[in-house]
Amino acid sequence: MTTIKDVADAAGVSISTVSYALSGKRSIAEKTRQRIMDIITELDYNPHFGAKVLAGDKTHLIALSAPLHEDGHLPTHMRFVTEVIRAARKHDYDVVMLATDDEVKGIKRVAASSIVDGVVSMGVTTGDERLALLRQLKLPGSFIGIPEEMKDYAYVDLDFAAAARDCIERLAGLGHDTVGLVGHPYGYVNRHSGFIERFDSALQEEAKKRDLRIITQWAGLERGSGRKALDALLSQVPDLSAVIFHCNEPVVEEVERRVRELDLRVPEQISLFAAAASYDPASLEIPLSGISLPIEEMCTVAVETTMRVINGLPPAEPVLLRPEFIDRGSLHKR
Amino acid sequence: MTTIKDVADAAGVSISTVSYALSGKRSIAEKTRQRIMDIITELDYNPHFGAKVLAGDKTHLIALSAPLHEDGHLPTHMRFVTEVIRAARKHDYDVVMLATDDEVKGIKRVAASSIVDGVVSMGVTTGDERLALLRQLKLPGSFIGIPEEMKDYAYVDLDFAAAARDCIERLAGLGHDTVGLVGHPYGYVNRHSGFIERFDSALQEEAKKRDLRIITQWAGLERGSGRKALDALLSQVPDLSAVIFHCNEPVVEEVERRVRELDLRVPEQISLFAAAASYDPASLEIPLSGISLPIEEMCTVAVETTMRVINGLPPAEPVLLRPEFIDRGSLHKR
């Protein structure tokens, strides 16, 4: 293994000179710097990770706390993971995955021995235990989701309430007076994934304001639950003119198939709105208008706020991302 | 931050005594050991990661090289990731994810600075570049998949050839003389994912031996390609009596739906065989008999062989896992 000393010797300079040439924290004659760089290439020198960390530097590692629940939607989960990694790499950080063991234990483990400089937490629930832990450990980090309303720790999320309002606004504007909602599986709600409640209550509120009736069906996880949900909605309101999806892709697919089977024309007979879609609503069999979950942006922001704190800046304000509606022709006036 | 010195002082012993009490590499009086342990708990001492690494110990981190191709199947990918993490945790290891940048670059980065003790590589292709790199870096590790036939570097995979033979054997045994194969998307084959070729050539060979005709349809990635594949098979052999699936779940689902639409009874009219299924064939709309990809075992073995090498043992022999057939009633004699 080549060490900084080998480089220093070969270049005929001292160790510190090499260090400064590398970090740029003090000026080094351009000639010297160039020579050092050449030698580094030649000897294939790479600073030793452990030594760097010990000498007080950062580890350039963040943890991604990504608890995997049985009822979780794997592709969505994976998208978040990938995007966090991508974002971290932009800051020259690598990601340690905390996925299997108890969330709290994993964080404790990596934090205790200072393996990571910060922690990004996803799969956040209301009253998430990780918040207290991270506060206590004084670890930089941020949440993708909202554990609680606060100012002292960073989080980022889609503004689900705004998304819900946008939803109702558009449908009401198109003259719909009764809309169906196909929601996430029970399990999600029970686990107190706050985003569902935030979406839902804003939906109800806005609907009341506009005198619009909402009929809700929570779709389960089992095959066929999407189909069942639509049938249930139609049995209550046979001439239902609009459906909002706030659920995972498989359910949407099933509903769309059922729509086809029933020969309901979209959007003339029935309008479909994908709300906070964690999938690509454009590549569905019937492309859907609506609001996508800005996964990439969420992850970017989460990593960025984490980096801020790691680099000694004050934590950024919590971020609620503005929902962006995209029209794909699945909405029609009543 | 509490250091080993704080512990030593509090316990009235030397630093080395604390270290030995912790590592158990030399005998320490039980009384002393207990006192040290109590103090460690009391002071909440955690050995500093960087210091440990520098002092020559392991990092207790492995990298998971998991390149994500656009045509990859996210849920399958995620299952492998999760299982590798789980397996690593059993050995008290954490996992650094290498997912976004160029595979080779990522490995170089973490290896160069000795961030990780080993590398597990998934998404392996024939002639995978990572093999040469890992050999050259002399990094412990193993492949999930087969980059090339070899003895000097560990890999683990399902015995796809045996799986293919088992497939044909059973179908031939049931009297089928023509079977359809719905295969992975083109992209996979083009990327030289060896397992497809291994499966395929064994399939062809065994079929020839048993005088069985195979008609192949590679299913694309776009929606509807499963349906198209089945239709194409049926247009060639209208009374097709058996289909083998060697593709991802969405394609299987589509074929099953098409089977329903066409009112083909399973298994009386048509037998369906899930080969090397990366999904759960039991929870499909029509549960399928067949051979599952033993993801958990593959990951366990991969991590274990990596650990062997990390711990100084000679690398284990490559492992080909024996396919295990499970009957779920989707096969019938012709």
Add this chain to the structure above:
DNA sequence: ATGCTTTGTCGAAGCGTTTCGATAATGGTG
């Protein structure tokens, strides 16, 4: 009692960096 092994503990070196303070060389200014 004598010598020998085993057990428990200590001190110090070493791991490869970063960084601080010191110093030498250089250049510009009055």
Add this chain to the structure above:
DNA sequence: CACCATTATCGAAACGCTTCGACAAAGCAT
């Protein structure tokens, strides 16, 4: 030309741990 500021470089300490060699104390057989 003397003085000061700047620039370029060096040496050494510090980071927190592991591990080696040394050694005192205790236990045992002779």
